[in-house]
């Protein structure tokens with residue numbers, strides 16, 4: 012890993028970012044994060060499955076007030092941030108949205124990226140995944 | 152089901168809902184119990200079976216210290232938002248099984264200001280989910296609401312209509328917490344929490360208590376002039392594909408709320424159609440929840456809500472009066488008491504003795520619905 016991340020288990024890669032999900036060989040259910048057993052069928056062990064990095068916003072909101080700990084903000088002052096669900100086709104993933112507020116809408120094409128989430132013990136930025144507007148995505 | 156086995160509600164009691172800073176949960180519960188007993192014309196030693204529910208305010212069975220050490224069997228239940236429903240189903244089951252002829256059900260709770268924050272691990276989630284700011288119940292309600300409004304072409308203004316009606320009904324209910332009416336514009340312009348939901352579109356944790364006295368068959372008619380029959384009570388948990396709080400992922404096209412299953416089962420069991428309901432209580436943790444639940448319970452079609460709301464159908468004098476006591480939005484949500492508050496209100500409506508606004512024209516069929524984390528729902532059909 013070339014950057015510090017909130018939880019390495021979430022990522023199949025960071026440059027470029029890829030999310031590490033899992034897929035059931037029995038019923039094709041895809042989950043995020045990875046898990047051991049299928050939540051839908053009894054068929055057994057889930058296989059590692061890297062999630063698509065492009066999708067569309069399925070729903071969104073803005074976190075207007077500062078959450079209580081264990082939430083950790085990045086800077087001195089709290090800045091509201093966007094959160095949503097992104098439809099990746101095989102699965103819908105909840106994520107921070109690195110999208111300007113005026114552009115937030117259901118159906119907006121987005122692409123996986125990384126954003127700094129908070130500062131670690133040693134002062135370095137700890138990153139998490141996010142989706143930002145996909146400028147090439149209107150062809151979708 | 153034979154008349155002899157029918158379970159009726161023959162007495163109700165409620166402690167006012169609100170912050171109730173200076174009263175503890177047991178004291179509120181004790182008052183609700185005494186009021187319900189008095190309403191039924193019974194004494195505590197007449198009660199043959201008791202069930203109590205509280206999520207955070209203590210062990211309900213210790214109420215026997217206050218009410219009397221009669222040796223009565225007293226079961227404690229703790230099922231999150233379905234606590235009231237679980238308490239009621241337990242007591243009704245005991246009566247039907249012939250364990251006793253009368254039962255008391257009590258639900259109470261008291262939550263700290265801004266409660267309901269949970270460590271990620273308790274939901275089987277990594278710390279990252281909370282540290283990156285995604286583990287908030289208000290976000291969940293906003294995300295679910297926005298998607299629902301989008302899919303069904305319902306304008307955001309409908310959210311304000313729901314909250315305005317709740318506060319209007321709350322203003323007339325002496326037991327409600329929030330008793331000040333607000334115009335829709337002020338609700339829309341309220342401090343944003345998680346858009347499209349503003350502060351007035353959310354209920355808050357609160358304190359309160361409700362008790363019910365149940366009796367079977369002829370005993371019920373001896374005790375009460377107009378006993379309310381528990382025509383059905385159904386409790387359901389989520390199935391795969393339900394959109395629940397704290398979900399880092401959803402299956403494509405999520406849609407299988409436990410509310411759909413619980414309501415369908417209750418109507419089926421009661422042999423009543425949703426269109427026959429004269430007064431309804433549906434879970435309104437936030438304005439969007441009420442809109443979603445109106446359709447999930449079958450009380451209307453998905454997308455039809457705006458027409459109902461705009462046309463006044465859900466007002467106290469409308470075709471389908473909803474949350475006539477102000478719902479969670481005006482009463483707050485003391486989890487253990489909230490489901491029983493709904494039953495309390497519908498019982499009083501069906502007896503034409505509401506504490507607040509009364510539905511006109513002698514309503515005969517009532518319905519209640521709770522929904523909560525982690526994907527549980529309980530519904531009742533009540534009838535006179």
Ligand SMILES: [Zn+2]
Pocket residue numbers: 035036037038039040049050051052053054
């Ligand atoms: Zn499977």
